[in-house]
Amino acid sequence: MQQSSNDLVDAGPFPDNERAAVYRAIFTRRDVRSQFLPRAIPSEVLNRLLLAAHHAPSVGFMQPWNFVLITAPEVKDRIKAAFTKANDEATSLFKNEQHSLYSALKLEGISEAPVNICVTCDRERGGPVVLGRTHNRDTDIYSTVCAVQNLSLAARAEGIGVGWVSIFNDNDLRTILGLPDRVLPIAYLCLGYVKELHQIPELETRGWRKRLEIEPLIFSNLWGNSRPA
């Protein structure tokens, strides 16, 4: 076993302006459906986003992700049709006021976004026994989601908006993109430059749900036990 302590590097806090930039990416990121500009994403920028995703933490360093880039109009058309079918099913589940509100929402920008990315999880990437996955088989999925969030935050810093579309039957995505059985589609993302983003999440502005107060979500040492003020 090799010595591992010789590659330690300084890891203090960032200077104030750099720390603020990280929070700015986090707080101003929005899910994008309507603001995509047609401008192409240069390949060096797209590669930076993918590299950011690839540097997510992964259970047992499993790196279970793949990135299927979708730019061909005929593939986008098939994906859009799969969305429309699933969304019609979803619409029927909402009743009364929610039904009309839901029907009026734009929930994807598949065609408008110059690049779509399906981020997948290969459940067999690390072999039969993976460090840290022995007690929860789904930690590989968690790793893949971390990659998605890295990509979303890097995209915000690049001026690129990301819209996560989750209204699909998985089997449609599998068929259209040719995913093997062992591979799970985790996130279908629409990417494009944006000039503006909503300051407040659209679902809040439109009266769907409000942002929760944070303090009631925090407990101290035991579920239900509020923090001392």
Next chain:
Amino acid sequence: MQQSSNDLVDAGPFPDNERAAVYRAIFTRRDVRSQFLPRAIPSEVLNRLLLAAHHAPSVGFMQPWNFVLITAPEVKDRIKAAFTKANDEATSLFKNEQHSLYSALKLEGISEAPVNICVTCDRERGGPVVLGRTHNRDTDIYSTVCAVQNLSLAARAEGIGVGWVSIFNDNDLRTILGLPDRVLPIAYLCLGYVKELHQIPELETRGWRKRLEIEPLIFSNLWGNSRPA
């Protein structure tokens, strides 16, 4: 329905140094087990990290997360015992060379880290039908993982290390922390200031697994279809 287009704000790319700061957080973040300093985390800093987590994207704006902060030594002791039991089970699954390598790895900093946080997912937070969750019930879990990654990146910018411990039997965490049945423990995190971090992930330095090349992970329009060079 209210008009929603009047809160659009400028969302161009960050200035170069701010964009670099976001990538720096992403590329230099490491899972921490051994470098925790005993210094307490001020409550205003901890609150910033929790607020960063709370600003993760969530399906249908469901915000399914809770944060159980663990600081009481007696609770940490019980958590540590639950880890030790699960890790003994895990150790027996690795054979030969992997067995001795696994046994030598330090996989948690539960006692040393001044604050532990269990991030959970309340699967009933949004009611019976949630926008965007109609076709994949697990999107609430994905949202919760996004919150974890926001927290980890904000922590990096604050000079705080995060170690994600996943070697537990879920039922032990449920019992110790009093989680209701509807609530899933997603991530058990150890947090503390660090002075140094590994430049290269420890599992790579120690010969467990290497970082994969990225290009073979990227496909164009169809699984298995390489990008044109």
